[in-house]
Amino acid sequence: MSLYGTMRTGVSGMNAQANRLGTVGDNIANASTAGYKKASTQFSSLILPSAGGAYNSGGVNTTIRYSISDQGTFSYTTSDTDLAINGRGFFIVEGTDGVEYLTRAGSFQQLSDGSLVNAAGFKLMGYPYQNGVDPTIVINGFDGLSEINLKASGMNAVPSTEGYTTANLPANAAVGDTEKTSLIAYDSQGNSRKLDYTYTKTADNEWELTVTYHDASVTPAVDINMLPTSPLTLEFNAVGELIVPAGGTFNTNPLPIGGANLSGLTIDISGMTQLGKPFSSTGDINGSGASSVIGYEISEDGIVSLKYESGELVPTYRIAVADVQSPDKLNPLAGNVYSQSQDSGVVVVGYPANGSYGSILSGALEDSNVDIAEELTGMIEAQRNYTANSKVFQTGSELLEVLVNLKR
Structure with missing residues (x-):
C-alpha cells in the first residue's frame, strides 16, 4: 500500500464523516420545522484491485438517504x-x-x-x-x-326546494273544523316567505289542505294559492294512517315575487296522522336567507x-x-x-x-421526525471518526516525510 494511498484513504474518511456531520447539522437545525424529514448518511466501502502482494487502499463512499416515508408525531x-x-x-x-x-x-x-x-x-x-x-x-x-x-x-343565499310537514289532525274534530300552521321558505334572493297551511275537515277520515302565500306588501293584500289544484285531499285509514295522497308527498307551484322566484317545493307529509289527540305540527323547509x-x-x-x-x-x-x-x-x-x-x-x-x-x-x-438524542449521538461518533481518520492522514504524512529525508 502506497503512502499516498494511505493519505487518500484518510481524506476519504474525513470527507465521509464531514458529510455525516452535515446531515446531523441540518437535522438538528430543522428539529422544529413542521413536516421536515430527516436525512442520514449511508456508508459503503470503496475497494480498489490489488496485485503482487501489495495492498491498494481504497476508501469510503457516502450516499444520503431521506426518511420521507417516516411519519412524525x-x-x-x-x-x-x-x-x-x-x-x-x-x-x-x-x-x-x-x-x-x-x-x-x-x-x-x-x-x-x-x-x-x-x-x-x-x-x-x-x-x-x-x-x-x-x-x-x-x-x-x-x-x-x-x-x-x-x-x-x-x-350567499340558498333558495328552498323541498321540505316536510308532520302533523296530527284530531280524529274527534267536527266536519268544518280548521287547524292552521305556517312554515318559512326562501326565494332565489334569500327573502323569507311565509307559507300558511290550513287543514279543514270535510268528512270522517278526510281533510282538505290549502297552502297559501299571503302578500301584505301590496294593496290590497292578496292570498296566492300555492297548490297546483285547489285544495289537496288528505285521507286516513281506520288506524289514523295517511293513505292519500299516494307516496305521501305533494308539490307546490313556483311563484315569482317582486323580481325573485320562489321555486316549486316538494313537501313530504308521509308522517301525518289522524289520532285522538289535539292538533300538533312540526316541519321544515330547506334553504337559507342571505348571509355573510x-x-x-x-x-x-x-x-x-x-x-x-x-x-x-x-x-x-x-x-x-x-x-x-x-x-x-x-x-x-x-x-x-x-x-x-x-x-x-x-x-x-x-x-x-x-x-x-x-x-x-x-x-x-x-412534527419533524428528527430524534435529537439520536442526532447528538451521531454527531459525537462522526467527530471521533473524523479525528481518527485525520490521524491516519497525519501518520501517512509523517512517514512520507521520513521517506523524503532518507536522501539526506
Whole structure:
C-alpha cells in the first residue's frame, strides 16, 4: 500500500464523516420545522484491485438517504388552516414559479387575497367543489388543480326546494273544523316567505289542505294559492294512517315575487296522522336567507366549506393529495418540498381519506421526525471518526516525510 494511498484513504474518511456531520447539522437545525424529514448518511466501502502482494487502499463512499416515508408525531394548534396528513400522501402546493410540488408541511395561513400559503410561501392546491359532486381527478398529473381560496364572494343565499310537514289532525274534530300552521321558505334572493297551511275537515277520515302565500306588501293584500289544484285531499285509514295522497308527498307551484322566484317545493307529509289527540305540527323547509361568511371548516376527507351566518356550510373546494411508489426517493428541495425523481415512481393524485391516502387533520401540524438524542449521538461518533481518520492522514504524512529525508 502506497503512502499516498494511505493519505487518500484518510481524506476519504474525513470527507465521509464531514458529510455525516452535515446531515446531523441540518437535522438538528430543522428539529422544529413542521413536516421536515430527516436525512442520514449511508456508508459503503470503496475497494480498489490489488496485485503482487501489495495492498491498494481504497476508501469510503457516502450516499444520503431521506426518511420521507417516516411519519412524525402531531402537534395540535388553534388555527383551522394548520393541516396534517395522518397516513400516506402529500399536499400539492404551487411555488412562485408556477410549478407544483409535494410537501408534508401544512402550516398554512390565509393571506389577504384568500389563498392558503405555508411558512415557505407555497400555495395549497385543490379542486373546485360544486353542488356536492366531486370533480374528475387527473390521476397522473396536476391538470385541473387551482389554488384554494377562502375569500368570500359577497353574501350567499340558498333558495328552498323541498321540505316536510308532520302533523296530527284530531280524529274527534267536527266536519268544518280548521287547524292552521305556517312554515318559512326562501326565494332565489334569500327573502323569507311565509307559507300558511290550513287543514279543514270535510268528512270522517278526510281533510282538505290549502297552502297559501299571503302578500301584505301590496294593496290590497292578496292570498296566492300555492297548490297546483285547489285544495289537496288528505285521507286516513281506520288506524289514523295517511293513505292519500299516494307516496305521501305533494308539490307546490313556483311563484315569482317582486323580481325573485320562489321555486316549486316538494313537501313530504308521509308522517301525518289522524289520532285522538289535539292538533300538533312540526316541519321544515330547506334553504337559507342571505348571509355573510363568518368562517370555514375543513373535513378529514379534505372538503373545504365556507360557513355563513345562517349556519349553512357551503362546500367550495376539495384538497388534493398525491403519492408515489417510493417516497424516500423523491428529490428534496428548498422550502421543505419534494419533486418527482426517476427512482420515486410517478405521482398519483387522489383525495384524502380515500383508498390508501391518509385523512386530513385540521388544527394540527406534523412534527419533524428528527430524534435529537439520536442526532447528538451521531454527531459525537462522526467527530471521533473524523479525528481518527485525520490521524491516519497525519501518520501517512509523517512517514512520507521520513521517506523524503532518507536522501539526506
